[in-house]
Amino acid sequence: MYSENSQRNQKVLANQNIGPFRTKRLFLIIMLFLLAVFPAEIGEYTRAALEDAYIGVSVFVAMTLAFFYFAEKISGNNISELFKKAKFAQVPLASFMGALPGCGGAVVVVAAYSSGSVSLGAVVATLTATMGDAAFLLIAKRPDVAIILLPTSFIVGIITGYVVDIFDKTRENTSLKIDSISLINVTKNRQFLYVIYSIIVIPGFIFAVLGLLQYEFNEYVTQFITTISFIGISIGMLIWATSSIKTMTNPKETTISRMSEETSFITAWVILAFLLFEYATNIAGLDLQSWFEAVGILVPLIAILIGFIPGCGPQILVTTFYINGLIPFAALIGNSIANDGDALFPAIAINPKVAIIATLYSSVPAVIVAYGFYFYMPNYLTP
DSSP states (O other): OOOHHHHHHHHHHHHTEETTEEHHHHHHHHHHHHHHTOSSHHHHHHHHHHHHHIIIIIHHHHHHHHHHHHHHHHHOOOHHHHHHHHGGGHHHHHHHHHHSSBSHHHHHHHHHHTTTOSOHHHHHHHHHHOOBTHHHHHHHHOHHHHHHHHHHHHHHHHHHHHHHHHHOOOOOOOOOOGGGTTEEOOOGGGHHHHHHHHHHHHHHHHHHHHHHTTOOOOHHHHHHHHHHHHHHHHHHHHHHHTOOOSSEEOTTSOHHHHHHHHHHHHHHHHHHHHHHHHIIIIISOOOHHHHHHHHGGGHHHHHHHHHTSSSSHHHHHHHHHHHTTSSOHHHHHHHHHHOOGGGHHHHHHHOHHHHHHHHHHHHHHHHHHHHHHHHHOTTTTOO
16 A cells, blocks of 8 residues: 555656656657667767667666565565664664665665664665665676775775764654655556566676677677667666656565666666766767866765765766776765765655755765775776
């Protein structure tokens, strides 16, 4: 059962639709299609970005989400009860949930706060540790960096969470339930799309892994990879354009439906980030590297400030800049610690005051760690 707020939000969304399509998303997809078929350089860059987004990121996101959600199904753990029993271990558990790729773990911790199951320190820990959906992009493109950054964020989250709990003696409780925050059921008549999308992901993932292993493909295989990439992107964008998902899906849904919905949502942001970078550097001719070099010492601070923006889109763009060698590791880890991804939306819904306080608390270790790397290890993990 949904709350009255959720029903009202769905009615508003329905009024913004054109048939099964959400108006703004449909417009963006039409623009994307026109750019992809454009005969000049802009068409080439668009098609390359689409293929890279699918083979380089989407298939890894899909397989990771499928693994997590399948494990969640078979475990059947009640997260709120688990946190209540954890007591002193709440903070490291919350930090671990936040450090998991994507925003799902952090959203669950934030929602558990509404029932008084976790402390403010646990909320700060999960928001500090989370890198949001940008983690998927980093894992796919720079796993060597991800294996350092994610554990570092996890440790920083634990330390920050315990410090907050030492000084914070209050625990607010609200009557807001998790199903009124962000969880939306998917439409049953979309199951056919989910199945097709899941099937296409499998060969895409296999070829993506072979590509990472530097396997050389012949012309026919390359054309096949391009074909399944555009099929996968097309189905994914169709799912996204007709979806109500804004943060995460309902755990009651099937694994393939949750994987398809959330992968499509993440892919849309990845495509936007990739295209902005390609158009800015190759079409507009902007020398972003020179601009970031001119800003110098302010780059980590700018990345941290971007982390304050709710949602994963801006954070994916920051990660894209790092992968392309435009910003240092110090800026990336500062953004990772400061950003709360999509978990900030339910935090604001539950308690705006706590959301702001938790975000400000996470900015302190972000500045310390980022500038620690900037001054003492400036060339560490240089792109």
